[in-house]
Amino acid sequence: MSDRTMYERLVRPVLYRLGKGDAEVAHEQTLAALRLLGRIPGAARIGARAFGASGSRSTPAGAAGSAPAGGPGLARTVFGLRFPSPVGLAAGMDKNGIALRAWPAIGFGFVEVGTVTAHPQPGNEKPRLFRLVEHEAVINRMGFNNLGSEALAARLAAYGDLGYPLGISIGKSKVTPLEEAVEDYVTSLRRLYRYGDYFAVNVSSPNTPGLRELQDAGHLRELLTALHTEAASLTVAGLGPKPILVKIAPDLTTSAIDELLQVCTDTGVAGIIATNTTIGRPDVTAHPLSKETGGLSGRPLAEISAKVVAHIHHETGGALPVIGVGGIVDASDATRLFDAGASLVQVYSGLIYKGPGLIRQINRSLL
Template structure:
């Protein structure tokens, strides 16, 4: 973590809105959005954070990624600051989760920092402007310089019986703008959503989305709370349907790994992310890699707060990784140091 971020930026962000984490999130996005519109500002930012070392690019499910380090869904749901993310060193970005219908999400407060645990609890509830609004925004962008993923979910008011059409509506609207599509059936913050991970529901949903995607890769984002047998059943469906990859993992409803000083927050409902997910995400990635013989690409996400955390996911079998909570605690320097570490390890591998 850079000294400037630790001593100057982070304390200011943590005080915004009397410590309301969501206000800090909104202000960060607002600042990056404004920066994206200032002539010359993005290149200046890119000169500090965005220069990628040689040897970190890779091609996964038919797409070339300038770096395997991406921004996870949830940070920029409505795609308001897309030019700035590449300037911060990200090799790809996933917008959303977006739903067919615009929705405000759950009641506030709904985002909580657990500082001593380097974790976050959120119960945002897919707050977003809807897939139609996102399509209009994405249409206004030119070439972003990186693959854009779109995470799609179910509108809260849509019954599970109508979930397939809800997802398909969003994919249809956004098909021209997403380079890949992530099917979010694992958020704990939409009632009943995780039932869509069951084999019967999942097969119907993925079959419809695969048919609608017309050549665009479709991935499935899974929960870290599934048993190995449930993961194996899910993987069987994904293989049968021809899904391009797995994103492992979403947030957890578990509360293990919290510092004693943060345990009073454990009663807050929502998904837990950050340091407590480091081990479970790596184990899940390793299980998927072994179960599929490495044939199904994996985006590893959860608990990356140091470059070593990213390397652990790559060693477990991930092809790409995503950050979110790590940015809150380490700042944009985490992206830069992770890219440099990957390049260094790649060179060491070539020399050995």
């Protein structure tokens, strides 16, 4: 029996029954288990050898025995950072960074925490996470539930060196008016700057009122200019320069993407993350849960995200690196994003449906 089949037949049904089928309870219990795994000496190293495909490490382990998945055949350098594997964990899975020692154990070469906000917030009312199992899809309206950037900074300080690239996704607090959003983002960047290897500016979640307005050229230019100014001041203060990326929605028109790309180019953005969840319901309208509000992710997003990645790659001539995310539930989905022009990919919903065997499958396909 393959690892993938074992997960789907034995492990996944147990996870789905946790909390009487509540998807968020299953999510929390999985994170708790991974947190424990990360505390076991050598566990991450063993897992990385199994799921990283190459069986060799490319950079030193962190203090608690973590080891990035990868090796010479998988490693690549993007926006100045060396990634031991181009397969990363997308933001949203480990918002508060509680399991950061464990993720290399299932093959990830980098991790993005968050989205984190300047103010702690509980997120939207529950239930707010729904599995559309037949479509290998997820709808969420979590609403940036997190402990706040100050708490995340304290946690990351306690971790020390993780041994792999860490991205931090920052967003706007729900209580912050749109006209004060810039300072909200800048506050989180300032608190977390020394701990992240790159920063993702999330202006595309559909679950915070008004947030997507920040993708408009005027708002985005003001925000990115302020973030780069803050980053420059922190660099002068002794910290190294950190790449700043922008995460965009899959629902933008082609002209809106082009306008956004021009702003990103003008302001020195290092890369684009394409894409966030969609407010559309491609291929799932017949499902009883399709009427739930929130962003859709998983297999239905595969074609959309690939088209957006391809467009960005074409319009920028490959000069602006893209992290492709959305719809990866098997290795061929990752290949499609790489073929479209992605330099790196991220996985979230596919992990829910296929388990850690998916990450090993992707890593091995890249070799």
